[in-house]
Amino acid sequence: MAAEIIDGKAIAQAVRDEVRDKVTAMRAKTGKAPGLAVVLVGERKDSQTYVRSKKKACEEAGIESFGTDLPEDATEEEVLAVVAAYNADPNVHGILVQLPMPKHINEERVLGAIDYEKDVDGFHPLNIGRLSQRGREPLFVPCTPRGCIELLERTGIPIAGKEAVVVGRSNVVGTPAALLLQRRDATVTIVHSRTPNPEEICRRADIVIAACGQMEMVKGSWLKPGCAVIDVGINAKDDPSKKRGYRLVGDVEYDSAAEVAGHITPVPGGVGPMTIAILLQNTLEGAERAFGP
Numbered sequence: 001m002a003a004e005i006i007d008g009k010a011i012a013q014a015v016r017d018e019v020r021d022k023v024t025a026m027r028a029k030t031g032k033a034p035g036l037a038v039v040l041v042g043e044r045k046d047s048q049t050y051v052r053s054k055k056k057a058c059e060e061a062g063i064e065s066f067g068t069d070l071p072e073d074a075t076e077e078e079v080l081a082v083v084a085a086y087n088a089d090p091n092v093h094g095i096l097v098q099l100p101m102p103k104h105i106n107e108e109r110v111l112g113a114i115d116y117e118k119d120v121d122g123f124h125p126l127n128i129g130r131l132s133q134r135g136r137e138p139l140f141v142p143c144t145p146r147g148c149i150e151l152l153e154r155t156g157i158p159i160a161g162k163e164a165v166v167v168g169r170s171n172v173v174g175t176p177a178a179l180l181l182q183r184r185d186a187t188v189t190i191v192h193s194r195t196p197n198p199e200e201i202c203r204r205a206d207i208v209i210a211a212c213g214q215m216e217m218v219k220g221s222w223l224k225p226g227c228a229v230i231d232v233g234i235n236a237k238d239d240p241s242k243k244r245g246y247r248l249v250g251d252v253e254y255d256s257a258a259e260v261a262g263h264i265t266p267v268p269g270g271v272g273p274m275t276i277a278i279l280l281q282n283t284l285e286g287a288e289r290a291f292g293p
């Protein structure tokens, strides 16, 4: 039995179409549009690629995009000044500071300086704090974890009452993904680099979210037959048959996993496109709150 493929690209396009329609209606009603500001420090090629695709996605959705590129040796004060300017700009409803930043910059300080009402990445302590507390609602939820949940929900995979295992506990993916699953009444276990028996724990799961940054680590033999696998990982694997000399693979060994799982996301074309679609959705929601009912 081969797993059903969860088409992240198609689901992301559906989200982007919904956002575009709502932006069109907002423009007609208010004469105003949502705005997203992306701050990039340094010259990482991968970051530049991500920032370009975010800006293109904004254009297609009718969201205005603003951007500031700072050199690798920019000071923390300079980054904070850019954030402060976007905080004060009424045309900006979302601010994203591309990660990772150069080592000499204190990431916690910069992320904490973003107005939490414009924190479209959902990384501000107030938003993370609310996400972690029962009965509280964050203004924004981190894009990649929210994208994982949307993939499950839009595929009709039940979460409530299920056993979910998240592989990885980073602040940007694993931990918020686990919190979101828990808020939807899954029973959640987090596996990390000090977990001695990850295979055994994963085999209990109805839902596995893999976000450990380890190429093809989760194998088919780790999975319960019929489970749903959401592969967040993005890793470049050498492949001389490709023009670029590599291809992208996930944190899950796709071929063996697809023989056991009931549903699985591919890499590319799974979680990655959802991250960008949710960023647009978060920006729209920020603008809706700013403009009022």
Ligand SMILES: NC(=O)C1=CN([C@@H]2O[C@H](COP(=O)(O)OP(=O)(O)OC[C@H]3O[C@@H](n4cnc5c(N)ncnc54)[C@H](OP(=O)(O)O)[C@@H]3O)[C@@H](O)[C@H]2O)C=CC1
Residues within 6 Å of the ligand: 144, 167, 168, 169, 170, 171, 172, 173, 174, 191, 192, 193, 194, 195, 198, 211, 212, 213, 214, 217, 232, 233, 234, 235, 251, 271, 272, 273, 275
């Ligand atoms: N598709 C998308 O939109 C996005 C994809 N990504 C990708 O997702 C993956 C995870 O990203 P991110 O969370 O930022 O990565 P990090 O490196 O920040 O975190 C990795 C986590 O996995 C854990 N881990 C590492 N090795 C193992 C192991 N052998 N067994 C179990 N757990 C392990 C680490 O544990 P410990 O805490 O103990 O160190 C850590 O908690 C990466 O492949 C990244 O490229 C990331 C963001 C967005």
Ligand SMILES: Nc1nc(=O)c2c([nH]1)NC[C@@H]1CN(c3ccc(C(=O)N[C@@H](CCC(=O)O)C(=O)O)cc3)C=[N+]21
Residues within 6 Å of the ligand: 050, 096, 097, 098, 099, 100, 121, 143, 144, 234, 248, 267, 268, 269, 270, 271, 272, 273, 275, 276
């Ligand atoms: N402040 C901040 N917010 C982020 O959300 C953030 C960040 N920093 N730093 C880097 C990570 C990574 N990330 C991805 C976005 C899109 C794809 C994506 O579209 N991937 C395509 C493939 C793209 C390709 O072919 O290279 C796919 O998986 O199909 C992947 C990863 C957002 N991140």
Ligand SMILES: [Mg+2]
Residues within 6 Å of the ligand: 121, 142, 143, 144, 172, 275
């Ligand atoms: Mg994100």
